[in-house]
Amino acid sequence: MELNRPDTVAEVERAFIAYERALVDNDVETMNALFWNAPETVRYGIAEVQHGGDVIRHWRETCAPVPRSRRLHRTVVTTFGADYATVSTEFTSDATHLLGRQMQTWARIGDPSDMFEGWLIVAAHVSLIETP
Template sequence: MALELNRPEVVAQVEAAFEAYEWALIDNDVDTMNALFWDAPETVRYGIAEIQHGGEAIRRWRQTCAPVPRSRRLHRTVVTTFGADYATVSTEFTSDATPLRGRQMQTWARLREPDDAFGGWAIVAAHVSLIEPV
């Protein structure tokens, strides 16, 4: 069976969920950010200077972490979907807070009912890093 890549309706759903996460990040809306991460021990988030394993660890970290700068801007965002229930989102970001270039990757899976607030999508793994601009 061939896997369908980038079905337009699935890409649109993931883009909407990713945009909701990005707005929550900029607004420091911790409840929405937490809602968009899968609440399971298998969830992993590698941050710039920290590591969280499990939804509970991610929620605890979010209670004390500094908000991202409001000047954050995304560049070269790529959404790739695999079938109807799995996707990756890769993006680069900049802000006035640092001359470094950020990189962010998220793995998304449809783990909930499709009629929930985010189309059933949740982040199951994430990685954020900073590098010198090239």
């Protein structure tokens, strides 16, 4: 298995940036398009737990948007072969003094001809901690 193939890293980075833009813009349609809509999808949020694509989609329709002041720090994209990746990042915003942490597992299981080249988030975890 080839680690961090430049073309695969670039694809995942494009999908991740599209997701981040949708998150800050509260573009629910794009966020939903980038999450695998399957019972196996898991998202652990700051104060909630979602198991399954339908539950995640319902939560997205009712949750408060992230602050527009959200800024990313120390984002790391790691790819394993051509079809599996993790993205880890830290974030801050004016809404809290806490440091946010976000991890996503991405897999190329969608339609490879779509705008995200088949990449979908299959698991995610978001948390806040005191700033070290």
